Amino acid sequence: MWVYEKKLQYPVKIKNPNPALAKIIMSQYGGPDGELGASLRYLSQRYSMPYPELKAILTDIGTEELAHLEMVGAIIYQLTRNLTPEEIKAAGMDAYFVDHTTGVYPASAAGVPFTAAYIQSKGDVLTDLHENLAAEQKQ
Amino acid sequence: MNEKQELMKKIATYDFAIVELNLYLDTHPTDRDAKRKLADFEEKSGVLRAEYEEKYGPIIFRDTPEKRMCWIKNPWPWDLCEED
16 A cells, blocks of 8 residues: 655756646656556566565556656646746647646657556566566656 | 645655655665665654644644645645635
């Protein structure tokens, strides 16, 4: 189980909204190499790990990835505050806005919704750890 | 940066070290130096967390069950306040 802490791992305070930047950063939230994929990857793989050290570290890293996900969500949320229709269009955020307005939705920068196909959980320790090494190279 | 934000930044700094030391100890559970550092940071973070919760409301709801209204209250961690 988890217990929520009412704080971010590192505070996020963005003074100037920037929807064009939000569109790009979105991929770190719900894109192919984003924090949602990272947390689900580790938290799913840990069940079949054969050594207790690995169950511990995948649980703890997966938990930390959720804290990263929350920070990226806060960044997107703050970058898309108080926008006018003109600003949304000029930033190329209109295609996102029509489906989600300024809600934070897990998708890639190109608008592809998050999918579990971004991760793997094979039940084999070497396969899964290699998957994780490769994933960390990409994010 | 106001007083509340400064206090939270200090907590976040200790807590980051705590999280990372804990990850290291998952695979090096007998490292006494790391365990000493972890205990030291836990203590320092604990003092600051108690001060923060006393002044600004709960970080973990169980710490201050009598402050139910404060748990619900804005700002939530992703909110940007006027004074920010």
